[in-house]
Amino acid sequence: MTGLGSGGPAVGPGPLRSLIDGVPADRIPVGDRGIHYGDGLFETINLRGGRPCLWGLHVTRLHEGAARLDLPLPEIEVLHRECLALADGAPDGVLKLILTRGDGGRGYRPPAVPQPRRILALYARPDHPRAWLDTGVAVLLCRTPAGQSPALAGLKHLNRLEQVLARAEWDDPQIAEGLMVGSDGHLVGGTMSNLFLLRGRRLVTPRLDRAGVAGTVRAALKRLAPGLGYEMVEARLRPEDLSGADGAFLTNAVIGLWAIRRCAGRDLGYEPLPAALVAAVRGVANDPDWS
Template identity: 55%
Template sequence: MNARLDPPTVGIKPLRVVIDGRNQDLIEVIDRGLQYGDGLFETIRIHAGQPCQWRRHLERLMLGAGRLGIQPPDPGILEAEVLSLTQTLDHGVLKLILTRGSGGRGYRPPESSAPRRILLTYPLPPDPEPSWRTGVRVRYCQTPASMNPALAGIKHLNRLDSVLARREWSDPAIAEGLMLDPSGALVGGTMTNVFLWDGNRLLTPPVEQSGIAGTVRALTLELAVQMGIDCLETRLAPADLEQAHGLFLTNAIAGIWPVRELAGQRFDLNRLPWILLDRVQQSAHTPG
C-alpha cells in the first residue's frame, strides 16, 4: 500500500520528485518517516543548477544519520542523483529527505531496513521584502522549543515545535518568529538561526541542547573568524536582544535576513557589520 506525497498546503507544488533514484511520487504508508518522523531532511538552495553549500549539508546529513543509527546513503550516488535532478534548474530549492525506510508497527526499528532517499525540487520562493538589505519584521512565538541533546543540531523530521509556532501568525509582513526554550532562553527562529551584534562581537545561541546547527550559521561563524570578528555562542534572552546594536537571521534559502523590527522594537540596520553580512550572503548562495 502506498501514500502519495501531497504538495504543501500553501500551494507550492514540487517541480520534480525522485525516490531512490527513480521518478515517482509514491512511498509505502509503513515508511517510518511517515509513521514516526524517523528520518532527516536538508533544504538546499539551487543556483545555476548546482546545490549551494553542498558540503555542509552533506556533513550535517551524515552526522544526523549517525546520531539516529540510519545507514547513510553513498555520498557519490546521492550527489549524482542531486546533480541530475537540479542541472536544468537555474534557481530553486531542493528538499532532501532520508528515512529509515519501511518497517512494522512499533517504535523499535527493524533489525535491517533499506533507507529511503526522497528528493524534491521547488521554485525559489519570493522574498517577503523587496531586498534583503531592507530588513524583516520578526515576532516572538509562544510555543516553546523542545530541549533534547540527542536530537539538537540535526534536522530530524520531528518539526512539530516549528509547525505549532508558525501557526501563530498569518500576517505576511512578519517574516519569522523567534522561539525560546522552557527556561526563557533564545533558541532561534522557526526556520532560522539568530545572531546578535553588540557593536564588537557576534553572539548566537548554542545548539547543544536545542535548535538547529544551520549551514549558514556555520558559514557565518567561519567567515567572522577569518575576518577577525569575535564570536561567542552563549545563552541569550529577550532582554539581551533589547540591548543589541542589531540582529540578523540566517537560513539556507534566504541567506541573511537583517532584522529591522522585533516585537515592535526598531533596529538601525546601519549599525550591523555589513562587511560580514555581504560576504556571508554572497557565499551562502555560491554552489559548492
C-alpha cells in the same frame, strides 16, 4: 493562534518534480517510518546555476545526524548525482533531501537491518519581498516553546511539529519569521533560521545543546568570522538581549541573511549591519563552489 491551515506566504506550491530512491515518483509507501515516527533527517539546499550550494556542509550535517540516529547513509556520490539530475533545467531553486529509515513494522523499535529511503524534491525559490533583503525584516516572539531534547538538539530531523505550531501563530505578510524560546526561557532561533546578535566585534548565537538546528550558514559563518574580524560566540540568550545588541540577523541556506529591524511590533533602532559581513554571508550561501 490562527490555525494550522493558515501559514501566510510560507505556504507555497508543491514540488516541481521528485525522485524516490533515484526513480521519478511522488508517492511514499504507507509503511515508511518517516511518516509513522518522523524517523529520519532532511536538508534544505539552495540551488544556483543548477548546482547545490554549501554541499560539503550539508553532507557534514547529514553524516552527524545519521551517526547520532544510527541511520545508514546512502553513498554521497549517489546523492550528489541525483541532486544534479533533478536540478537539471532549473538553474535556481530549492532542493529538499529527505532520508528516512525506510519501511518498518508497527512499533517504535527500528528494524535490525534498515533499508533507508532517500527522497529528493525540487521546488521553486520562495518569492520573498525585496525589502526583506534591503532594509531588514520584522519578527515576532512565538508563544509555542521549543522543547528541550539534548539527544536531538542540533539535528535537522523530521520531527517539526513545534515549528509547525509556531509558524501557525501569524498570517501577517509583513512578518518574516518568528523567534522561538526554549522551555528554559532562552532563545533557540527562528522557526526556520538561526539567530545572531552583533555586539561590537562579536557574533553571538544561541547554544544548540538543548534545542534547535545547527544550520549550514551558521557553520559557514563560524569559519568566515575570523577572516572578517569577528569572534563567533555561542551563549545563552534571552529575548531581552535583543535590546542591548548593536544589531541582529537571521540565517539559513535559502534566505542567506536577513537583518532584523523590528521585533514584537517594536523598532529595535539598530544601525545597518556592516556591509562586508552581509556580503560575505550572502556570498557563501549562494556560491555552489564554496564548501
